[in-house]
Amino acid sequence: MNDKIGIAVVGAGYWGPNLVRNAQATPALRMEYLCDLNEARARQVIGDYSTVRVSTSLDDVLADPAVQAVAIATPASTHVDIALAALAAGKHVLVEKPLASTFADGAKVVQAAEDAGLVLMLDHTYCYTPAVQHLRELVRGGDLGELQYLDSVRINLGLVQSDVDVIWDLAPHDLSIFDAVLPDDVSPVAVAARGSDPLGCGQVCVAHLTIELSNGAIGHVHVNWLSPTKVRTTIVGGSRRTAVWDDLNPTQRLAVYDRSVETHDPSTLGIDVRNQTRVSYRIGDMVAPALPEKEALRSMMTEFAAAITEGRPALTDGRSGLRVLAMLEAAGESLRSNGVSVPVQVQA
Ligand SMILES: NC(=O)c1ccc[n+]([C@@H]2O[C@H](COP(=O)([O-])OP(=O)(O)OC[C@H]3O[C@@H](n4cnc5c(N)ncnc54)[C@H](O)[C@@H]3O)[C@@H](O)[C@H]2O)c1
Incomplete structure (x- = not known):
């Protein structure tokens, strides 16, 4: 149990639940939190019979040492701030496409991940x-x-x-x-x-x-x-x-x-x-x-966990996100x- 990577998903809208489902089905990951500004929406996704915690506070989630990785499924305009906060807290980051709303912002996130030696991966699902x-x-x-x-x-x-x-x-x-x-x-x-x-x-x-x-x-x-x-x-x-x-x-x-x-x-x-x-x-x-x-998302989650465990860039790493930007x-x-x-x- 303890050698699993604790993961928090941020964003419980249309796409976030797919990340939750696939994180839960990935043996190397342990779902810790679903974080959304809308608590009721997150609760509905997690259901009543789960040990996964729901939070509206990203700061609380990032302060928890049980969380080693964060998957971001919020609107594109919020990706940079959430990714930079997660990296600053020492968490590996999986972010939905597009990495950011501008190339310059995306480059900041890639640099922060490289400086911290953390995995930054894009969910380029296809x-x-x-x-x-x-x-x-x-x-x-x-x-x-x-x-x-x-x-x-x-x-x-x-x-x-x-x-x-x-x-x-x-x-x-x-x-x-x-x-x-x-x-x-x-x-x-x-x-x-x-x-x-x-x-x-x-x-x-x-x-x-x-x-x-x-x-x-x-x-x-x-x-x-x-x-x-x-x-x-x-x-x-x-x-x-x-x-x-x-x-x-x-x-x-x-x-x-x-x-x-x-x-x-x-x-x-x-x-x-x-x-x-x-x-x-x-x-x-x-x-x-x-x-x-x-299922592509299952393979994507497995790759995220493997990149963290093996300390290597993922197939769709931050640099691939930058090339797309x-x-x-x-x-x-x-x-x-x-x-x-x-x-x-x-x-x-
Ligand atoms: N990989 C794919 O095939 C695929 C498919 C659809 C969407 N996406 C991507 O997923 C991301 C989310 O899209 P969506 O359609 O699910 O959006 P959505 O609007 O349905 O959901 C976004 C959720 O994020 C929450 N949120 C917003 N700001 C937040 C914050 N600061 N902290 C915590 N929660 C916050 C909102 O309350 C909402 O529940 C986008 O980047 C989109 O491009 C990817």
Whole structure:
């Protein structure tokens, strides 16, 4: 019992209960507190028959030596203050996406964690799905060949938020997936974004991001709160194979197409076939890899506990949160400048 890591979850709204449930199901963790400004909401989440304590005081929770780690599921604008307080109290921190509302604030949190030698991890949930983990191996292991493009669509009838636009609400998922699968020698260079607010609600509800990558490949993200149909697909195209992930198709979430388009040097072709044969299509099999059915949040919590125990950065560490913030900030600046391409600044 005592070698378990005591954890407090802060935030009992829509997402916090998922963290509570998965922390309770993680053998290396011991749920100590659920903290929320709204005591009744936290009590309702914990129920009557639990040893987990409910608190409205973050200070009390942070002062308790039984707590070694804090998971933050409060609105984005509160992440920095809560994370800095937890780190100052010597607690490891798991924080919901996005890490902060600005890159500069995110950098402060990353620096504080690194100075204190504590784990700072982002809940980039999708990075822990079996599909993205497989995609990561395919791309980084070179199975797809040279990376040519990434294309991600995340659209449905979504809750129009008052404090964030659709890019800050939904695109962290796609951008964190891109960040997880990109090979180490490929990075985002610039972002161009266009968006619209057809409802006149003061927030961009439909947006398209184009991301220029350092190897010349292109990334695209379409996020939309106004689509009556729900689509969750990510396509990663390579020179040899293309992977298509459809998160809403449980019988075939991932499909890998052994197909490619090849070009030929015209000087090697006879004059009569030059125009027709500069490009040829190679059509091979499609394979749907068998993926385990595992809850991503469970794997994410297990990774948080393992990073603490092993004293190592988590797969989605604070730096990955900063890289996502850098792309979100570039997208925001581009939106305000009519879609011009804005460099991604990742220096903390
Ligand atoms: N990983 C995912 O897939 C995913 C999905 C949904 C939401 N989220 C993220 O989770 C976070 C929370 O989103 P939500 O939809 O649950 O919000 P929410 O508004 O439903 O809940 C937030 C809760 O935090 C509490 N709170 C606010 N400030 C607090 C403070 N200072 N101290 C203690 N409690 C405080 C509120 O009372 C509320 O109960 C956001 O960062 C969001 O982006 C992540």
